[in-house]
Amino acid sequence: MATHLDLEEQEQLDRLKHFWATWGNLITGVLVVVALGVIGWQGWQYHQRSKAAGAAALYDEMLRASESGDTARVERALADMKDKFAGTAYAPQAGLLAAKALRDKGNAQASQAALAWVSEQASDPGYQAVARLRLSAELMQAKSYDEALKLLDKPVPxxxxxxxxxxxxxxxxxxxxxxxxxxxxxxxxxxxxxxxxxxxxxxxxxxxxxxxxxxxxxxx
Structure with a gap:
């Protein structure tokens, strides 16, 4: 009986060796790809969370600068937002906030530049539309009627x-x-x-x- 079991175990072991020799590299490769995918996904999520946190902090900085009327800080914060966090949801909000703060302080040119950036770069069509409406109002006040109408000809939600x-x-x-x-x-x-x-x-x-x-x- 012991000999029979030994032979059976040896046969199973031989089958396993044959299977691994045939498919082992493929299985190892698949496991490596899956592991790298999981690691990459976790890394991407961490990167996105880090970006969102950084964008939120910068937006808060811009909000405080806007409330205090410090347009120089507003412009610096907006430049940083464009450079580092342009793809986040905070970016178009920051652009609209900066435009209002700059407009309130009489810097129409900088305000229009901020609105133009949001209208062109925001990933959300709603933010693009809001920026175009506000920019068209500023252009109308500047009597740049044709430019304002051209801006409003672009599709909106x-x-x-x-x-x-x-x-x-x-x-x-x-x-x-x-x-x-x-x-x-x-x-x-x-x-x-x-x-x-x-x-x-x-x-x-x-x-x-x-x-x-x-x-x-x-x-x-």
Whole structure:
């Protein structure tokens, strides 16, 4: 019986050796690839968490600088954000915050540059749209009407389309183009929900260009 078991164990051992000789390198390679993948994924997650923490700290620094009116610190913080954390969610927020702080201190050029950066570089289309609307308002105040309209011709998420139309109406009206302004305001009014408080402001603008909003048919 012992001899039989020894022979059986030897046969199993021989099979195992044969199997490992045939597939051992492949199995080892697969295990190495899997291990490297796990290590790489964990490293990437750690890197992302580190970046997010750094971006959050820098955003807080910019917020304090903005509240104190220190535009030099605001500009330095924004430059660091662009350089080190441009791909984080804090970057477009920082750009919008910096633009407001710089605009409030009368630095229109730097404000417009910050908004232009967000409108071009933000990964979120919503932040891009907000930046374009704000930048178009600044360009309109600077009487750069054509540049503002060109900026607003770029596609935006559907929820911003009515606001873009309203801004175009303002620009056309500033140019003395009442017909184009009327069409833009009508588009804005029709694109807004009946419960939207800003729709009332658009109605006032429509009245100013000779349109009674009650005669318009709202879009479904």
């Amino acid at each position: 559907k929820e911003f389309e009515a606001l873009v139309a309203d801004r175009k109406g303002d620009i056309f009206l500033a140019q003395g183009k009442r017909s184009e302004a009327r069409s833009a305001y009508e588009q804005a009014w029709q694109g807004m929900d009946a419960q939207d408080a800003y729709r009332r402001m658009v109605e006032i603008k429509l009245n100013a260009v000779g349109v009674d909003a009650s005669t318009l048919k709202a879009k479904p």
